[in-house]
Amino acid sequence: MAVSQVLRSEWTKLRSVRSTAWTLSLAFVVTLALGALISIVANASFGDLSAEEQLTFDPTFLSFAGMGIGQLAMIVFGVLVVSSEYSSGMIRTSLAAVPRRGTFLLSKVAVASALALVVGMVTSFGAFALGQTLLGEHRAALGDPGVLRAVFGGGLYMGLIAMFSMGIAAVLRSPLLSLGILMPFFFLVSNILGNVDATREIGQYLPDQAGNAVMQVVPQPGDSPPYGPWGGLAIMVVWVAAALVGGALVMRSRDA
Structure with missing residues (x-):
């Protein structure tokens, strides 16, 4: 089967599954809703901040406050795209139609990643626009230094999380096992490692901690990782590449 046919097949499978629309819609809604809520609270309480806190106020990054929860929906999307065929047994049929396992996995990841990146960009720009509107006089403009990079980087971050x-x-092949590891890792473990003094140097190299750097415009006190915004995103890309290579090697070496 030609690569173009495999891509069309994967797109057909992706858009015919209800979980695709539900998870991506949830990522969009949750990110915008929580970002809007935090922006409203921040705008109302800005006068209560200390002089130092006002100087380091980052309206751009604040509008992405909901992304920490929204990314969990992207994780569910990424896991289900790959593992649902294993849990349903359809993987045998898919591999019978596309015996070249590398082509099969690459096509699946390429189609799902393209969709995740589009949704990530819409979510990031939408969260920024809504958040800045609600921040009133404390808002940032897309043309301000570093802001476009941060908003564009936010979309890339969402797509990379899915990948x-x-x-x-x-x-891992199992949706329950995959979600059972990824959800606690991103929601709890990474945050703990990144905020405890003894483990902060390790935590800042985890995929989400490093990737978050691209969305920050104003440096925060005590937060000085040994990489810049794009350096942090590059670290995240390395994590993504390692995960995908590992997945390809496992698919090649194990029976369906």
Whole structure:
């Protein structure tokens, strides 16, 4: 089967599954809703901040406050894209139609990643626009230094989270096992490692901690990682590449 046919097949499978629309819609709604709520609170309480806190106020990053929860929906999307065929047994049929496992996985990841990146960009620009509207006089403009990079980087971050989840799901094959590891890792473990003094140097190299750097415009006190915004995103890309390579190796070496 030609690569173009495999891509069309994967797109057909992706858009015919209800979980695709539900998870991506949830990522969009949750990110915008929580970002809007935090922006309203921040605008109302700005006068209560200290002089130092007002100087380091980052309206751009604040509008992405909901992304920490919204990314969990992207994780579910990435996991289900790959592992649902294993749980349903359809993987045998898919591999019978596309015996070249590398082509099969690459096509699946390429189609799902393109969709995740589009949704990520819409979510990031939407969260920024809504958040800045609600911040009133404290808002940032897209043309301000570093802001466009941060908003564009936010979209990339959402897409990369989904891609990383696809790689892990390809390694583990089980949706329950994949989600049972990824959800606590991003929601709890990473935050703990990144905020405890003894483990902060390790935590700042985790995929989400490093990727977050691209969305920050104003440096925060005590937060000086040994990489810049794009350097942090590059670290995240390395994590994603490692997960996808691992998934490809497992798919090649194990029976369906």
